[in-house]
Amino acid sequence: MIKIDIVDQEIIKDSNRKKIVQLLYKKKELTKQDISKELEISIPTVTSNINALIKEGIVEEAGMAESTGGRKPIIIRFLPNSRYAFGVDFSLEIIRIALTNLNSEIIYETSMDIKGFYNIDEAIRKIEMEIKHILNEKKISIDKVLGIGFSLPGTVNEEDMVLEMAPNLKIKNIVFKEFTDILKLPVYIENEANAAAFAELTLGIAKEMRNLAYISITEGIGTGIVIQDYLYKGKNKRAGEFGHMTIVADGKPCNCGKKGCWELYASDRALIEGYCSRANQKKVSLKDFFYKLKCEDPIAKEAWESYLDYLAIGIQNIILLLDPHYVVIGGKIGQYPGILESLKEKVFIQNTFYNENDIKILISTLKENASILGAALLPMQKLFFIKRKII
Template sequence: MKITGDQQLIKKMNKGIVLDTIRQMQPLSRADISAAIGLNKATVSSLVAELIDSQLVTEIGPGESSGGRKPTLLLFNKQAGYAVGVDIRVHDLLVVIVDLEGHIIREQSTPLADYTTESVTNQIKSTISKICVDLPATPYGVIGIGIGVPGLVDETQQVVSAPNLGWNNFDLAGHLQQELALPIYIDNEANAGAIGEKLYGAGLHTSDLVYLSIGVGIGSGIVVGGQLYRGTSNFSGEVGHMTIAENGPLCRCGNHGCWETLASEKALLDQAAAIWGEQVSTIEEVLAKVEEGNSQAVTLLNEIGTQLGIGLANLVNILNPEMIVIGNRLSLAGKQLEQAMLHSIKNRSLSYHRKKTQVEFAKLGIRSTALGAASMPITAFLADSDVSVQAEA
């Protein structure tokens, strides 16, 4: 009998559901899967057999009996392949290689001194080539590359604007594809960070969260119902340009008093340099002064925490999210910022709105974006449940 397109599509969808159920609930038996998703046992057994043949699922031995023969338990094979995640930051490039469950296998950070598209593209190619050398063999090898970019990325994955890099209308994926010959996925770094924390970090058990990437600027990734909210042009999340102080500092966007001029890593370092009359290059330098008991450093961090809290109170009032996660470089000062930040949120947000909103610092630290970027090729790969063994790493 000829199999219709509709039947093929249903089978593919069901296989994806079975695979996702194993990933989420492992270890479990075929009977457990049938009970969980409502497919009959014969259909589940057939789909599981195909997943075992494709080496995405493995059998690990018998489980506990409920009265009859002991069931065979199944696991998702996280070692079936690797994904690469890239976080393009203003001062450096972070590249990670992860297994199919997002566990870091290798990582490398490389300084960036030249931000031209050619230089950064070459650095990405070089770093990926180096970090992928002599990886342990897997059925599928490296399945793809995800990249987080500090700027606006449209629905075609074109980098429309990355002001801190000086980029405009750049086809990053196209330039990399020619040499790397792998599927490439591009997104805004805050969106990637939001997905990283949702899948692997602080937001693992939440459906609605706002991830704040606070470095030179402030961007956000907004997750609603487990999915990224992208806005009508794919450009949602530019919360760093909320006006916090009408007559505040001039922002690079041309406005005055934007949130990122008062509560970003750059704001902290600029104010630190003004206080001490010398260039301050990293948050770590300010934190070292706190450890030494420098009262000016403590006061400065309290002020940044207060300004951070003002913007957060606005987000609490407007979005009423389940969770807000603060990531990127400023999260390194979380312990020193927290008290003033929470005090500011409490004083400025509506009590009913903030009652159920958790505010956390990124569980993944400065790796949120890289891990979220790596998840993009993993999601695409696993969505194609008809994959077959093709290569070795």
């Protein structure tokens, strides 16, 4: 009995501390009285937590508030630059590294080209060197860094710390736990679209919204599902692999081994390939393609229309499967002006099940930073969140 009581006490203590940090993070400045009132925690408990947080440098005393009768209360201020976190985003040809503070502001950002992921150990060593360099440059001590979060384009078991498979990177079963020693920091991993969905939920457009499907369009397509504030990952942590749902029976062969997967028709790569095959061209950048589209190039227009048709079919399937409040589109394609209107027209074509008033389609406000910010948020969970937000 005594043992259980001690455990309970510890959990309550930890949860009080996290609630206080979370509230101060949101409101930036509050008096102890405000905190006590808002969280329904006694003043002595608030005071002892605040004293500990001041000692750790996470908050500071910042003058007096107006008195409501009696002594003027002290203002407690949250210090966003008291701790930092790294976000690392892996994609096909590039690794992006960002250092953020507790307000998820990017303090430093860099990237490195990577030719294939055959030597993951070498990539990790390069990241370690880059991290050392960044901390040196910004004069930040490593003990102020909460950890490194990795955003990975594949199936991720975040509990066992394994990237189970990333068909487009052609790697599988990478155990990230082993990299903690090299990186000398706590390591966290998450699927790229899940990390982006987590960022949208915490910082972006979905802040006030609880059910959403996040569609990350890059060289492939990843999707993150949020149900009532929780990332839905399913029994084997593979939920949301909508990029590999079959859109064309017996269609193009995919790196995953199947045929006709959605991402072969609705990713950045698919758009470019669709244009190049029509224009009989070898390669064109996404930027150049959008320029041609803006200039009303007829081949670009045709490729765009066909691309949007496939994108819309996938979104329709997701809506039928999940009936979410919101579908958020992330990635460079989402930034093209006018995409939303054209896409909505195609998604909400006359049907029996839903119309434009039932589900909102939105463009990510975090743009290309959604997944890297989500990755950097992973180490911060220890400071802010009472329980892991994954089901």
